[in-house]
Each structure stands twice: as C-alpha cells, then as structure tokens.
Amino acid sequence: DIVMTQSPDSLAVSLGERATINCKSSQSVLYSSNNKNYLAWYQQKPGQPPKLLIYWASTRESGVPDRFSGSGSGTDFTLTISSLQAEDVAVYYCQQYYGTPYSFGQGTKLEIK
Amino acid sequence: QITLKESGPTLVKPTQTLTLTCTFSGFSLSTSGVSVGWIRQPPGKALEWLALIYWDDDKRYSPSLKSRVTITKDTSKNQVVLTMTNMDPVDTATYYCAHRTGYSTFDIWGQGTMVTVSS
Numbered sequence: 001d002i003v004m005t006q007s008p009d010s011l012a013v014s015l016g017e018r019a020t021i022n023c024k025s026s027q028s029v030l031y032s033s034n035n036k037n038y039l040a041w042y043q044q045k046p047g048q049p050p051k052l053l054i055y056w057a058s059t060r061e062s063g064v065p066d067r068f069s070g071s072g073s074g075t076d077f078t079l080t081i082s083s084l085q086a087e088d089v090a091v092y093y094c095q096q097y098y099g100t101p102y103s104f105g106q107g108t109k110l111e112i113k
Numbered sequence: 114q115i116t117l118k119e120s121g122p123t124l125v126k127p128t129q130t131l132t133l134t135c136t137f138s139g140f141s142l143s144t145s146g147v148s149v150g151w152i153r154q155p156p157g158k159a160l161e162w163l164a165l166i167y168w169d170d171d172k173r174y175s176p177s178l179k180s181r182v183t184i185t186k187d188t189s190k191n192q193v194v195l196t197m198t199n200m201d202p203v204d205t206a207t208y209y210c211a212h213r214t215g216y217s218t219f220d221i222w223g224q225g226t227m228v229t230v231s232s
Binding site: 048 | 150174175177217220221224
C-alpha cells in the first residue's frame with residue numbers, strides 16, 4: 001500500500017503571503033507509460049466535503065483560483081497558495097490514485113497568522 | 114450538473130450491519146469510464162477510501178475492510194449501495210460517496226452522512 005505523508009501538520013501564514021504544503025508518497029505515483037503523476041489535492045472546510053483543487057499533480061480543477069498551484073513528480077509534491085486569502089483557511093489533503101487502495105495524507109491545517 | 118447524496122441510518126449498534134445509499138444525478142453509471150467510490154472520515158481525522166464500483170460492475174475494496182464491505186449498484190435507480198457488517202464504535206464517521214471519471218480522481222463529492230456506532 002502507498003502511504004502518503006504531509007508536512008507540516010499545521011501552518012499559520014499571514015494574509016497575502018505564500019503558503020506551501022508538502023506531500024510525500026512511499027512509492028512513486030508517476031505512471032511511466034503516460035508520464036502522469038496520479039496525485040490530487042483537496043481542500044476541506046469545516047462541515048463540508050472535500051473539494052478537488054488539483055489533479056495529475058499540477059492540473060487545476062475548473063473554477064479553482066489560479067493562486068493555487070501544484071508541483072512535483074514521482075514521490076515528492078507541493079501545493080502552493082501564492083497569496084493567502086481569508087477563505088483559504090481549511091484542511092488540505094493530498095491523495096494518490098495510482099492504485100488501490102487509494103490513500104490520503106493525514107491533512108495539513110492552514111490558518112491565518 | 115453532477116450531484117450525489119448519501120442516505121442511511123445515523124445511529125447503529127455494535128455488531129449490526131450498516132447500509133448506506135448514494136443517490137446521484139447528472140451522470141449514468143452505465144457510461145464507460147465512470148465509477149463511484151465511498152470514502153469515510155472519523156471526527157477530526159483524515160479521509161479513508163473504502164470501496165469503488167465501475168460502470169462495468171468491477172469492484173475494488175480497501176484490503177483492511179474487504180471482509181466487511183460490499184458495494185453494489187442499481188443503474189436504473191442511479192444508486193450505489195455500501196454495506197458494512199459487524200459495525201464497531203471505531204467505524205463512527207462521516208461517510209461520503211464521490212464521482213470519478215476514467216483514471217482520474219474523485220471530482221464531485223456528496224455532502225456526507227454521519228454515522229455513529231453506539232449501544
């Protein structure tokens with residue numbers, strides 16, 4: 001099974017500043033035949049279901065603000081929020097869909113400093 | 114517009130069987146490439162994938178729960194059903210169903226249904 005580990009567990013960033021969340025997989029989620037990383041990022045606000053932000057490690061879901069970006073390949077990935085807004089306060093999860101059992105990171109709680 | 118909604122009991126007793134229904138609209142589970150999954154989240158904890166059913170009735174399960182979980186679909190009713198046997202208090206969680214297309218990930222989620230396991 002692929003284990004997903006996020007860092008840090010929590011993060012406090014000032015409004016307008018950059019926020020960076022890391023995600024590491026225990027094995028590569030890069031599928032060589034199509035050169036795609038089977039890695040997604042979700043945002044979850046209290047009392048709401050997760051919302052898909054990024055898939056294929058760097059493709060932004062329709063309607064997601066462009067301050068959200070994903071990068072990385074293989075086993076190491078990053079979600080970056082370029083200029084933190086108040087509405088970005090949430091818990092963020094990475095997830096691999098390279099193979100079953102699909103697995104999520106433990107989550108990173110993002111707050112305003 | 115794709116929507117999914119989970120329904121089922123809010124409280125079950127230990128050792129009982131849980132049956133949850135995901136009723137969806139905006140897509141057909143008979144369309145090639147489409148699948149629906151179940152994911153749960155204990156209070157204050159992370160997400161855990163449980164099961165997935167494909168348009169062709171192929172199924173995948175979490176190995177840690179495979180002996181207890183069954184996923185089925187009723188294409189005519191636009192429903193996916195999750196059954197989990199021998200419920201325990203550690204199974205207390207919000208249970209979500211979610212839509213998936215092709216080899217990508219879960220793009221649309223239901224609002225979730227909270228299930229408490231207690232005597």
